[in-house]
Amino acid sequence: MNSSLVIYNTLSRKKEIFTPLNPPLVGLYVCGPTVYSDVHLGNCRTFVSFDLVFRYLLYLGYKVRYVRNITDAGHLEGDRDEGDDKFAKKAKLEQLEPMEVVQKYTIGFHDVLRLFNTLPPSIEPTATGHISEQIEMIKKIIANGYAYEVNGSVYFDVEKYGGSNDYTILTNRQLEDMLNNTRELGGQEEKKGRLDFALWIKAKPEHLMRWPSPWGVGFPGWHIECSAMSSKYLGDQFDIHGGGMDLAATHHTNEIAQSRACNHTSPAKYWMHTNMLTVNGARMSKSSGNGFLPQELFSGDHPLLTRGYSPMSVRFFMLQAHYRSTLDFSNEALEASDKGYKRLMSAIALIPKLKISKTSSVNIDDIRNRCIAAMNDDFNSPVLIAELFEVVRLINSVYDNKTSINSADLEALKVLVNDFVYNILGLTDDSNSTNDDLSKIMEFIIKLRNDAKSAKDYATSDLIRNGLQEIGIQLKDSKEETLWNKL
Ligand code: AMP
Ligand code: ZN
Secondary structure, three states: OOOOOOEEEEOOOEEEOOOOOOOOEEEEOOOOOOOOOOOHHHHHHHHHHHHHHHHHHHHHOOOOEEOOOOEEOOEOOOOOOOEEEEEHHHHHHHOOHHHHHHHHHHHHHHHHHHHOOOOOOOOOEEEEOOOHHHHHHHHHHHOOOOEEEOOOOEEEEEHHHHHHOOOOOOOOHHHHHHHHHOOOOOOEEEEEEEEEEEEEEEOOOOOOOOOOOOOOOOOOOOOHHHHHHHHHHHOOEEEEEEEHHHHHHHHHHHHHHHHHHHHOOOEEEEEEEEEEEEEEEEEOOOOOOOOHHHHHHHOOOOOOOOOOOHHHHHHHHHHHOOOOEEEEEEEHHHHHHHHHHHHHHEEEEEEEEOOOOOOOOHHHHHHHHHHHHHHHEOOOOHHHHHHHHHHHHHHHHHHOOOOOOOOOHHHHHHHHHHHHHHOOOOOOOOOOOOOOHHHHHHHHHHHHHHHHHOOOOHHHHHHHHHHHHHHEEEEEEEOOOOEEOOO
């Protein structure tokens, strides 16, 4: 197991050497989607980023318990425990039961993540499946003096907690400033303090998703589900907690407060936050209506796109940026990533055709070490990809007989590609090999061209080459055969 992995910890605001609490076990908790609507590409970026983290920890030999929840209750439209329930609203709109809404969008979420080749988490618990755990936790927080019940709802007392704890530890804000900048309680007079948040909310008569509790019939607040489910499956203290950066200021801040108020320990040792996918500089979000659905990207059916892009090109696009950098979505950026992805896959397709020499002028160990160094530096996928483009140059050079490789190095090269391209970056080849029909057609066209060449009909052979070029397919001739790839 390699212990030189370094992770940027939001909690300390610096990079730290990763030392798991109970090696070789690693507990990883990531906030999952709120399944009242389709996931957009921004959500996918966060889940693909943590898929990279999961995959690399597995590569390092850790036994990872990856828990990613499904938020299927407790989400009100307002950010301060007010407004309609998002699930109930959607259920009315689509004339479905709330749990039909949940089922529909959970299936859609899984389908999309499967297309992006993300590994399933070890446990995917739902908020509605853990109501009793949430109630138990709320009871403990009340008993410890950090929450109070008013008229069937329970609120977390932020000022009381802040008296002896650092409430804003994750974002380093001043509690005073937050209090001054938070609007009056407007309509929320039940709360003692402006920053107090709901742990349990009394259900109005029309509220559909409701459960009995010691405080009457109601439903849990949003934040308590992650505290209850992470401690149930990973323990009161575990290794890594992740989510998008937008969750740090409220959701994760409140998770830490709840867990400390209940268990007297901070839940996670390392907090990781992914940066946002933006469109023209603005954060992609469900509410602002600038969200791209993955399906629109795959089909190209969107005003900002000139054509569709394969799920693997889009995954490659996401991995070309470091998870802590913003990533701006544009047709040009996707186009460039698509070219890069295809260049990588075309080179890999040449590996079985490389000639073995007795001597070798390549050093695969060196490249592997550089790839590991990139990933050990806070999962630096763009640097890893730059190293893999060195591998592309090397393969092409061996293929063109400009560089020699012996059989041991060729084997090492195959293992390197398997580890870093397929297992860690999670890419698959969706250009040639998965497109069986196109492969068969191309085999046939290449045979027609070879027949034309044999008959010295160079006009026809050029016509075929140029025609294919025009529709985005490039032929590459060698002495032995003709290969093709999509441009
Ligand atoms: P939600 O379904 O809204 O709860 O979001 C699911 C996950 O996607 C959370 O971890 C969010 O932080 C993350 N997320 C939301 N918008 C974006 C975005 N534009 N870019 C990256 N991650 C995002
Ligand atoms: Zn959460």
